[in-house]
Amino acid sequence: MNPHLIKKISKLMSWGLRHKPEELGVELSPEGWTPVQSMLSAIQQRYPEVVLGDIHQIVLQNDKKRFVLSDDQSRIRAAQGHSVTVNLGYEAIQPPDLLFHGTAKRFLESIAEEGLQKRSRHHVHLSKNVQTARQVGSRHGQVVVLEVDAERMQRDGFAFFKSDNGVWLTDSVPSAYIMNLSDYL
Numbered sequence: 103m104n105p106h107l108i109k110k111i112s113k114l115m116s117w118g119l120r121h122k123p124e125e126l127g128v129e130l131s132p133e134g135w136t137p138v139q140s141m142l143s144a145i146q147q148r149y150p151e152v153v154l155g156d157i158h159q160i161v162l163q164n165d166k167k168r169f170v171l172s173d174d175q176s177r178i179r180a181a182q183g184h185s186v187t188v189n190l191g192y193e194a195i196q197p198p199d200l201l202f203h204g205t206a207k208r209f210l211e212s213i214a215e216e217g218l219q220k221r222s223r224h225h226v227h228l229s230k231n232v233q234t235a236r237q238v239g240s241r242h243g244q245v246v247v248l249e250v251d252a253e254r255m256q257r258d259g260f261a262f263f264k265s266d267n268g269v270w271l272t273d274s275v276p277s278a279y280i281m282n283l284s285d286y287l
């Protein structure tokens with residue numbers, strides 16, 4: 103499959119597994135899984151040339167490892183990023199002391215007022231390295247990388263989860279835990 107088509111199908115899979123399963127034509131289990139065969143059929147409605155091996159290739163080669171196959175390879179789900187209600191079953195674990203969140207400059211005033219909110223997703227997404235946070239933030243505009251005092255948050259009772267593809271997740275980040283916010287205000 104050519105790289106352009108791979109990207110299109112990967113986006114279609116993300117959209118279906120995270121946001122609009124019914125529009126793609128798949129059904130998600132409470133944990134976010136759908137049979138790989140259902141995903142294949144749904145994709146073939148739009149791209150008849152796609153075969154099962156293409157889906158496996160997308161899962162393996164996806165730049166952010168967005169998709170996960172079940173142990174027996176029969177089911178597929180998104181590792182994170184959902185807006186539909188699913189229970190991914192991640193256990194709360196100890197985060198690195200410092201985590202990063204890339205955002206756009208124009209959001210800072212509101213972030214200072216209400217902290218980082220999950221918006222349409224299930225969690226606030228945080229990265230353990232600055233480069234990833236910078237990439238995430240630059241999708242929204244002039245990028246700013248915020249430093250989150252995860253160590254203190256955890257001590258204060260906030261739970262942190264790590265998705266199968268290494269994204270750190272938490273429910274919200276009050277602005278008091280954003281260490282460099284005042285540099286920008």
Ligand code: HQG
Nearest residue numbers: 168183205206209212213216217218219221223227238242
């Ligand atoms: C901002 C991609 C104003 C927040 C990425 C962000 C990530 C606020 C935007 C994953 C706010 C939400 C998630 C507040 C938060 N006031 N703005 N109080 N609180 N925001 O896309 O973190 O490619 O839902 O800073 O790589 O950008 O899809 O979240 O700018 O891992 O796999 O509201 O999505 O992964 O935007 O990105 P998003 P995000 P995929």
